Amino acid sequence: MPSAQLTRPRLWVPSTVYVTASAQAEPHGRAILERLTAAGVQDVHLLGGDRLPALRGADERATYAAAKRTLAVVTSAASKRRPTPIPPSADFSFPIAEGCPGHCQYCYLAGSLAGPPITRVYADLPRILAGLDDVVGTGAVTSGTAERGHEGTTFEASCYTDPLAVEHVTGSLAATITHFGTHEWAGPVQLRLTTKYDDVEGLLDLPHGGRTRVRASVNVADVERFEGGTARVAARLRALGRLARAGYPVGLTIAPIMPVDDWRAAYGELLAAAGAELAGVPGLDLTVECITHRFTPKSKDVQLGWYPRTKLDLDEDARTRKLGKFGAVKYVYDKDTMRELRTWFEDALARELPAARYLYWT
Template identity: 30%
Template sequence: MLDIRRIYLEPAAAELPRGREILARWPEATVVEIESHQRIPEVHGDEENVRRWVRIKREALVVGVKKTMTARPNGRSADFIAPSTANGCAMACAYCYVPRHKGYSNPITVFANIERIMSYVSRHADRQGRKPEANECDPVDWVYDIGENSDCSVDALVSDNVRDLVELFRWKTNAKASFATKYVNRDLLDWDPLGRTRIRFSLMPQADAKLLDIRTSPVSERIAAIDDFVAAGYEVHVNFSPVVVRDGWLADWGELLDQLDTGISAATRKQLAAEVIFLTHNRGLHEVNLGWHPKAEEALWRPELQQVKRSQNGDLNVRYRTGAKGGYVRALTDLIARRTPYLHVRYAF
């Protein structure tokens, strides 16, 4: 997954214990000092990098300091989005939104000031008190997504940041951590989260995953890991995302549900829930993908099925057409109800 040969380093990160630990993991790597993890000309914004998309993800690492601490309200996957301990990813999913913001390559950026991040999250959770009423995020606890801009299972290969947060939430009586993942990292099975961390394994039909989920764990491996993570003390949900509409899509989702049903135990079924997210794509990302993975765009960029929506930051996004999308959502949620009636869908859109 990682063969780090070049580390882009903010000098302030090297002054922190976590920064020194990360540097010590790859002593042979070339270290390049940078002013800001957000502005690295040879990594971000250079369209020539699209030709080295996967290589940069495998060989480059950015180590910086998180400067802004916020916990943004969310209300779907989580009540709050925690300040990230990393962004970017070593995987290369063709639909990932992070390249929209970081240019032509998005290797992992890890933040060394983990103590400050943890202190902020802890104080924020303590201020919330008890959750006054159930919502679609959780019936009892406040839920904090700790991996909105990265995959925490891969981040754990780089540093102990994710483990530190899992251990922080272990002792919170009113809040839990949550993150979605497409990578099976069995080192996490030894962390003893005491039910205070929710892992959402992202799943899609194998035909879609083979085309779109580049450098991820096979879907069959993700399903096979679910029972083990439940036994290890995690709450485990599934994330059906993104749902891509194409010829035969619903039949393939039926096969995936059958595969899930036969691959998990009764104990897992009792605590399992799902979120369903249909594809939203982006014009800028479409142009980038044409430079390194044009085959994916045959599935992702479907003007005859999609409509344009300008996002809050001005980007031009496309999603399935209003009206038709409602039918797609109903078809899939009805299928889930028939094939896996125990699987509560927390939300679908």
């Protein structure tokens, strides 16, 4: 990978910040406010209540752009705090934030967030973390399974956000990793997160206790071009190597896998680059997760509103229609393409990353 790709993007700083009244009352909310002030953010609105103002641009694209420049410091609703099963990744998901300042054209959040994609960070993080004790030992995705039972009760922090994308202005991820590493839990636990960012300096010396697995979300150049505002893949791999050398269990989330031109050669190079980065790490604990590209009618609609000129393949006729949880429609690659991709990846992973534990294909 060319060294030019190692140039780091500027850390995201919001143009506008809203802090709800409840968030202002939380010590972690006030700490976030101090970080934002130190980062030079001037357009900060301390709200008298907990309702965020409506955000409307001239059209959907303008609303999207304004929302992606906005950060809201809020407290979590009880329904959001509740840990929710999240197969095949983890026993439970829980939120430390919702939304992300990145501009990935295929972003899975397009189909799941309501309204303009403002990034919301939670000021009541201690309350969210305290709620996790109730479910330790009760999961069904990793807990009690033959293949992944040793991971303990697993908690996924990146279902609604990229937790590293806003870490420099929140400190929420460091606090969460420290909580997992130092809290007395009723049984074995693991925090899981996946990221397209690389600013890991502040995580290296945390007392993680080996209870946090950070995965780098990686892809080939033809897919990376859809990932605006994120760190380059080479930089993500380098950051992953630093975390592994700091004793963190690590992983690769290869997503979304797309059969682009020369995909075998391109993904082969990607796996080799990951292997080179992680070579010689003492006691390396590495996993791999493979997720193929998919979309739903809703995510397609939202993505086309946000990125009207996208070159992303969103052609339903070229896909297989599948019914997901609760009857929701999604469009995935056809059976032959899936088989071809999967067979190739399983062989290539065994060849390029023999030390890795392969968790799932979807």
